[in-house]
Amino acid sequence: MGKDVIIACDFSSREDTLAFLDKFEGRKPFVKIGMELYYAEGPAIVRDIKARGHKIFLDLKLHDIPNTVKKAMAVLSRLDVDMTNLHAAGTKAMMEAAIEGLTKPDGSRPMLIAVTQLTSTDEERMHNELLIQGAMPEVVMHYAQNAAAAGLDGVVCSPLEAGVVHEKCGKNFVTVTPGVRFADGDIGDQKRVMTPAEAKKIGSDYIVVGRPITAAEDPVAAYERCVAEFVD
Ligand code: C5P
Secondary structure, rough: OOOOOEEEEOOHHHHHHHHHHHHOOOOOEEEEEEHHHHHHHHHHHHHHHOOOOOOOEEEEEOOHHHHHHHHHHHHHHHOOOOOEEEEHHHHHHHHHHHHHHHHOOOOOOOOOEEEEEOOOOOHHHHHHOOOOOOOHHHHHHHHHHHHHHHHEEEOOOOOHHHHHHHHHHOOOOEEEEEEOOOOOOOOOOOOEEEEEHHHHHOOEEEEEOOHHHHHHOOOOHHHHHHHHHHHO
């Protein structure tokens, strides 16, 4: 499993996204397409970016009954992305159905990653609104173990959790970690952050980096800096 930097392309249009990717000229970074861009532009944007030679993490966080998720994953599978995801809260049955839907006739499929608890959900709300008891790290780890048991490839988690996830779910269970900032950069609305170098040290497999690259004066230099700190 190669370590890589995934750029969160949180743009609202095809035009802005392609103008951003044009800056990279010969380089083909791994990109994350989220709900905003996908719902604005539809599957065509995935095909366009794929045709330009980028790897794609399609971040749509599916969560529905197993049969619906299976069928939706079968459709997404035809887009030939490299990684996609769902909510572990949908249960092991839903995750297993997702794998079935995603698997192509030749047995291959994109990597499938689970969201455990969203980082926007704090422990108090999880207890009082969702009625999920237990400490947050325990709940996150339990969901990660469910994902592993269902046959998923990994989880999205804070870089701070990546080490423990590897301890509990095995070193081949992939950790995809957002919340990455340069030591001398703006934190923005992220609460718990790590530098690319720290994320590497703790064992993240992929870092997802948005604004430190997309809002940089020189996005290509910012990307190269992430790669130098995290991969090289
Ligand atoms: O701009 P920034 O580097 O904060 O972007 C991080 C990306 O990772 C965004 O696309 C955000 O939606 C996503 N993400 C996150 N925290 C999570 C899950 C996803 O920041 N727990």
